[in-house]
């Protein structure tokens with residue numbers, strides 16, 4: 001068999017005893033003092049004029065102000081866990097526990113800044129391999145200790161909130177030591193990766209074999225293979241490489257009932273595809289330890305370019321035409337006029353002013369930026385695919401801006417979250433949410449969500465920015481991704497966003513969208529899941545949960561509420 005087996009450590013020597021994941025990262029995206037996190041003056045000025053932002057300095061509370069209780073883990077359980085993973089890999093220190101207290105939603109970040117209650121785990125357990133994960137899962141089930149699987153901790157829906165539920169204690173299972181590329185099958189184009197491998201490390205290890213996964217979510221720099229599979233993640237190049245679940249060929253899952261392995265062939269008629277019970281199960285059915293993934297040849301050429309369509313209707317019609325003709329670029333991303341305006345305002349500078357003037361001269365009243373990016377293994381292939389896309393796009397009469405804007409987007413594609421830290425410092429409530437629907441319902445859904453958010457957030461002189469884009473398009477429909485910026489209600493920041501999020505979710509449910517296209521359910525969307533899958537669907541998921549996790553210790557409160 002033509003299978004090369006590898007066990008390649010990512011870091012030499014590997015030391016994941018807590019130093020790797022500094023607790024400060026929970027507070028923001030950028031390392032302390034990172035230059036990217038500075039908000040330029042022109043952006044602050046624009047925000048003040050556009051949104052009514054008054055207070056522009058709201059620094060974080062010192063760490064010492066955060067309330068962290070004593071660990072409630074019984075001594076016997078701590079010793080049993082230590083016997084499996086080693087004493088040094090059962091972390092009980094304040095900083096280690098704070099470092100895995102929650103994910104990266106606005107609410108999570110605000111809690112780390114000293115607002116509201118922070119759910120801090122009683123311990124962090126850092127196993128070395130799938131066998132240790134299995135033993136830890138069994139121990140937690142035996143002693144009825146809650147267990148929260150933790151990959152990159154980038155969940156924005158409360159997926160890694162350390163809730164104990166009705167259990168006495170909760171531990172976070174940090175998978176960072178499961179960091180190996182286990183094997184590569186270049187003939188079948190398959191790779192087996194351990195669950196804790198981060199996206200950059202996956203790409204680096206696969207690149208050594210001339211391969212790529214092609215999964216580039218905006219959380220790329222931190223998120224992990226296990227997290228992607230557990231949340232049905234979708235990357236920026238999903239039109240070319242597919243959503244993460246399209247890449248999953250096989251799985252290894254540690255459950256309280258024993259290990260479950262799935263996936264033996266590229267297709268099968270042997271009953272329902274049970275892999276899809278595990279993909280998207282958000283740690284509630286088991287802990288993924290290894291994922292077998294379809295990989296592709298690494299591209300050698302790429303071209304990213306910007307086009308502008310006049311108005312949202314023309315823009316979405318163009319993306320629909322590309323999708324239905326089967327000629328989407330690998331990255332196809334359409335911003336609505338609000339997001340286009342926001343992007344221009346935040347980048348500022350004379351070049352942006354020139355672009356705005358050029359668009360006005362070309363008679364574009366409502367600019368909608370469309371970024372198209374193609375990646376290929378030869379210039380000829382890229383040229384052919386680009387020609388096919390542009391032939392369809394031409395009928396939408398785009399104004400073409402060339403590669404400068406496309407390349408600028410590509411270089412900054414992971415940088416958005418860094419500005420989020422600076423925006424929080426500047427007293428802005430900044431958050432995103434997403435949904436998807438069929439093409440015939442897309443405009444109605446966008447209008448309903450926009451209206452709901454503006455209605456709740458436009459109070460006391462605040463003028464919210466609600467920007468939207470399509471970044472995942474299909475033959476039958478597309479995702480909608482909203483970015484919200486509004487001056488923070490300094491007296492009730494969590495209530496302000498809580499009301500807005502509830503209104504947006506209600507609008508999504510009432511207008512026939514999905515409660516999540518790629519962020520998953522977590523805690524935040526759990527109340528809205530029954531409306532989407534029906535009471536029978538909830539019963540089916542509940543039955544699977546009871547079968548795999550009879551004592552209910554796995555990720556309490558997630559997915560099923």
Ligand SMILES: Cc1cc2nc3c(=O)[nH]c(=O)nc-3n(C[C@H](O)[C@H](O)[C@H](O)COP(=O)(O)OP(=O)(O)OC[C@H]3O[C@@H](n4cnc5c(N)ncnc54)[C@H](O)[C@@H]3O)c2cc1C
Pocket residue numbers: 103104105148149150151152153154155156159160175195196216217218219222223224225226227228229230231232233234235236281282283284286287288289417518519520522555558
């Ligand atoms: C700035 C930012 C940008 C983002 N952009 C995108 C985007 O473009 N596309 C996208 O899809 N998502 C995006 N997200 C959301 C998030 O990154 C994804 O949900 C990602 O898949 C989570 O990966 P993770 O390793 O960080 O998982 P975590 O946040 O650690 O966990 C997510 C969920 O999966 C569970 N889980 C984690 N590992 C395992 C495992 N091994 N076994 C079982 N369960 C597990 C956790 O318990 C939790 O419920 C973004 C988030 C942020 C903060």
